[in-house]
Amino acid sequence: MTETVPGWLAPGELESIRGRMPILYVDAVPVRLDECGAVTRVGLLLRIGSDGAVSRALVSGRVLLHERVRDALMRHLEKDLGPVALPQVPPSPQPFTIAEYFPTAGVSPYHDPRQHAVSLAYIVPVAGDCRPRQDALDLIWFTPEEAASPAVQQEMTGGQGVLLKQALAHVGRLP
Amino acid sequence: MTETVPGWLAPGELESIRGRMPILYVDAVPVRLDECGAVTRVGLLLRIGSDGAVSRALVSGRVLLHERVRDALMRHLEKDLGPVALPQVPPSPQPFTIAEYFPTAGVSPYHDPRQHAVSLAYIVPVAGDCRPRQDALDLIWFTPEEAASPAVQQEMTGGQGVLLKQALAHVGRLP
Amino acid sequence: MTETVPGWLAPGELESIRGRMPILYVDAVPVRLDECGAVTRVGLLLRIGSDGAVSRALVSGRVLLHERVRDALMRHLEKDLGPVALPQVPPSPQPFTIAEYFPTAGVSPYHDPRQHAVSLAYIVPVAGDCRPRQDALDLIWFTPEEAASPAVQQEMTGGQGVLLKQALAHVGRLP
Amino acid sequence: MTETVPGWLAPGELESIRGRMPILYVDAVPVRLDECGAVTRVGLLLRIGSDGAVSRALVSGRVLLHERVRDALMRHLEKDLGPVALPQVPPSPQPFTIAEYFPTAGVSPYHDPRQHAVSLAYIVPVAGDCRPRQDALDLIWFTPEEAASPAVQQEMTGGQGVLLKQALAHVGRLP
Numbered sequence: 001m002t003e004t005v006p007g008w009l010a011p012g013e014l015e016s017i018r019g020r021m022p023i024l025y026v027d028a029v030p031v032r033l034d035e036c037g038a039v040t041r042v043g044l045l046l047r048i049g050s051d052g053a054v055s056r057a058l059v060s061g062r063v064l065l066h067e068r069v070r071d072a073l074m075r076h077l078e079k080d081l082g083p084v085a086l087p088q089v090p091p092s093p094q095p096f097t098i099a100e101y102f103p104t105a106g107v108s109p110y111h112d113p114r115q116h117a118v119s120l121a122y123i124v125p126v127a128g129d130c131r132p133r134q135d136a137l138d139l140i141w142f143t144p145e146e147a148a149s150p151a152v153q154q155e156m157t158g159g160q161g162v163l164l165k166q167a168l169a170h171v172g173r174l175p
Numbered sequence: 176m177t178e179t180v181p182g183w184l185a186p187g188e189l190e191s192i193r194g195r196m197p198i199l200y201v202d203a204v205p206v207r208l209d210e211c212g213a214v215t216r217v218g219l220l221l222r223i224g225s226d227g228a229v230s231r232a233l234v235s236g237r238v239l240l241h242e243r244v245r246d247a248l249m250r251h252l253e254k255d256l257g258p259v260a261l262p263q264v265p266p267s268p269q270p271f272t273i274a275e276y277f278p279t280a281g282v283s284p285y286h287d288p289r290q291h292a293v294s295l296a297y298i299v300p301v302a303g304d305c306r307p308r309q310d311a312l313d314l315i316w317f318t319p320e321e322a323a324s325p326a327v328q329q330e331m332t333g334g335q336g337v338l339l340k341q342a343l344a345h346v347g348r349l350p
Numbered sequence: 351m352t353e354t355v356p357g358w359l360a361p362g363e364l365e366s367i368r369g370r371m372p373i374l375y376v377d378a379v380p381v382r383l384d385e386c387g388a389v390t391r392v393g394l395l396l397r398i399g400s401d402g403a404v405s406r407a408l409v410s411g412r413v414l415l416h417e418r419v420r421d422a423l424m425r426h427l428e429k430d431l432g433p434v435a436l437p438q439v440p441p442s443p444q445p446f447t448i449a450e451y452f453p454t455a456g457v458s459p460y461h462d463p464r465q466h467a468v469s470l471a472y473i474v475p476v477a478g479d480c481r482p483r484q485d486a487l488d489l490i491w492f493t494p495e496e497a498a499s500p501a502v503q504q505e506m507t508g509g510q511g512v513l514l515k516q517a518l519a520h521v522g523r524l525p
Numbered sequence: 526m527t528e529t530v531p532g533w534l535a536p537g538e539l540e541s542i543r544g545r546m547p548i549l550y551v552d553a554v555p556v557r558l559d560e561c562g563a564v565t566r567v568g569l570l571l572r573i574g575s576d577g578a579v580s581r582a583l584v585s586g587r588v589l590l591h592e593r594v595r596d597a598l599m600r601h602l603e604k605d606l607g608p609v610a611l612p613q614v615p616p617s618p619q620p621f622t623i624a625e626y627f628p629t630a631g632v633s634p635y636h637d638p639r640q641h642a643v644s645l646a647y648i649v650p651v652a653g654d655c656r657p658r659q660d661a662l663d664l665i666w667f668t669p670e671e672a673a674s675p676a677v678q679q680e681m682t683g684g685q686g687v688l689l690k691q692a693l694a695h696v697g698r699l700p
Binding site: 097174 | 622633695697699
């Protein structure tokens with residue numbers, strides 16, 4: 001017998017809904033700050049994709065039914081960075097931008113072959129120790145210059161490299 | 176035979192999804208500007224609710240599958256304000272805030288008994304003539320002072336009065 | 351003999367410049383956050399004005415020559431809240447709004463009889479202990495509801511009550 | 526006899542103040558929008574610098590005493606783009622970023638050898654015909670890709686190329 005956890009979907013349900021409606025996501029850009037609040041490092045997850053390819057990624061995931069956006073951010077940050085990362089979700093619910101991921105490439109800078117997803121993107125200072133879990137192998141801290149470099153940008157997929165550069169621009173650290 | 180229009184759902188489908196996932200919406204606050212870009216008036220729709228009650232409302236609606244947020248805004252603005260309203264959707268996709276409507280009152284300032292909806296809220300200057308259509312009886316232009324007054328606020332439902340005050344604060348016109 | 355400290359002005363110089371040019375300020379709204387980043391309290395300084403009147407105020411002050419806005423915020427926060435307040439100046443330099451204080455009342459919601467000042471306003475989470483210094487007697491933490499109440503609003507001068515409500519709106523906590 | 530125009534300074538006064546206090550500026554990024562509000566072109570002024578060098582520049586200038594930021598934007602836009610450009614100064618006073626120009630290079634991405642200036646930066650849709658005046662030879666409309674290209678970036682001085690890329694990021698058009 002399957003118990004129903006609110007917000008979690010039975011097998012097949014997510015796939016069914018993906019063909020009918022845009023799916024709400026959050027994207028978080030983990031950053032380290034100096035003592036004055038200026039961004040010194042950006043954190044990227046090292047992931048192995050379903051096709052075995054290595055890629056770098058932001059913290060990202062779906063907002064569940066009856067879940068606040070703020071709680072979805074906390075849940076995905078804890079899932080990806082571990083329990084002692086001490087993420088500081090910003091006080092304002094205003095995202096610094098939205099990313100519209102379309103299943104057809106080229107409609108926007110963002111692409112997700114599985115679905116039409118709309119993501120609310122936030123910059124999240126992280127003060128504690130990060131211990132990636134689940135499908136992330138590691139979290140690497142890059143300088144803004146490294147994060148915007150072609151070497152790192154080409155390891156990011158689905159337009160997350162563009163989203164990362166938008167985050168750097170928003171904090172005044174785009175090289 | 177039913178033809179499938181992309182993004183539009185068959186009868187019953189929306190109700191089915193509403194119980195499984197947050198639904199993505201847009202809210203638009205129509206404004207009139209003076210020659211320097213300062214807000215002089217805020218536009219509110221006069222609606223008759225399903226229970227016959229008169230209420231004032233922002234332009235609001237769902238984002239469809241494969242539809243850009245920008246196009247959803249244009250579609251709902253044209254639907255509610257008519258074809259010659261000349262709405263100026265802002266160049267940045269960043270909403271001035273998000274409104275999280277929960278089916279349970281009190282979780283957030285926003286409440287929608289039908290569903291969990293997350294709305295991206297934008298301020299939209301409107302330069303042309305507004306001719307409300309569909310279920311809206313009229314569009315009335317209020318001064319910022321009138322819009323924030325208890326008389327108007329109590330005619331707004333689901334927390335849209337709060338969202339309107341947030342919009343006024345964002346444009347520097349909260350009394 | 352007077353030594354020249356960069357950015358600090360000799361007696362009379364500030365008064366002289368005030369009659370010639372807008373003066374750049376920063377305003378900071380100190381907030382307490384819950385574990386998810388939502389604002390739970392707003393901090394207001396209790397001050398005695400030059401006329402002996404009691405008032406409540408935001409952290410506020412001038413940006414000095416060759417000083418970064420970020421450093422000006424840190425300096426005024428430490429001056430007003432003490433050395434162990436642990437203020438978290440936000441990573442983005444974008445203010446949530448600007449406040450234009452004019453010497454003539456009524457030009458904007460903000461008024462400063464001494465000068466034309468333009469202030470960049472930021473919301474600053476404060477994690478440590480606040481020990482007001484200098485001309486501030488105390489720092490009191492208010493709930494968002496209390497902060498927006500007429501009782502508190504009428505104890506704020508120069509339009510800072512409006513600025514406080516704009517801050518509450520920006521963090522989604524305007525009652 | 527010299528008449529005193531409010532806000533305008535006598536010869537030598539600006540130079541004197543520049544050594545004492547940060548000077549408040551505005552920067553405007555002129556853009557063309559499509560019918561849905563998406564940015565299609567960015568306008569750059571072609572200028573001849575005091576050293577005879579050709580450069581591309583944003584609309585930029587000082588805020589005068591007793592002048593609202595909104596009015597300073599309109600004044601500089603009319604001065605640089607002519608009387609029929611129909612600039613649409615945005616309804617919110619919140620700049621998309623601030624640019625801190627320091628006389629010493631390297632303190633920030635922005636540099637002005639004459640002074641410490643802090644500029645409030647806005648994106649301004651322009652609907653009419655632009656007829657550059659004064660020291661601008663021409664206004665050229667670039668695609669976002671062209672505007673972010675090395676060829677255009679290296680023709681911009683004082684860090685305005687970085688500011689332009691931040692504007693493109695804010696409107697979701699950074700390549």
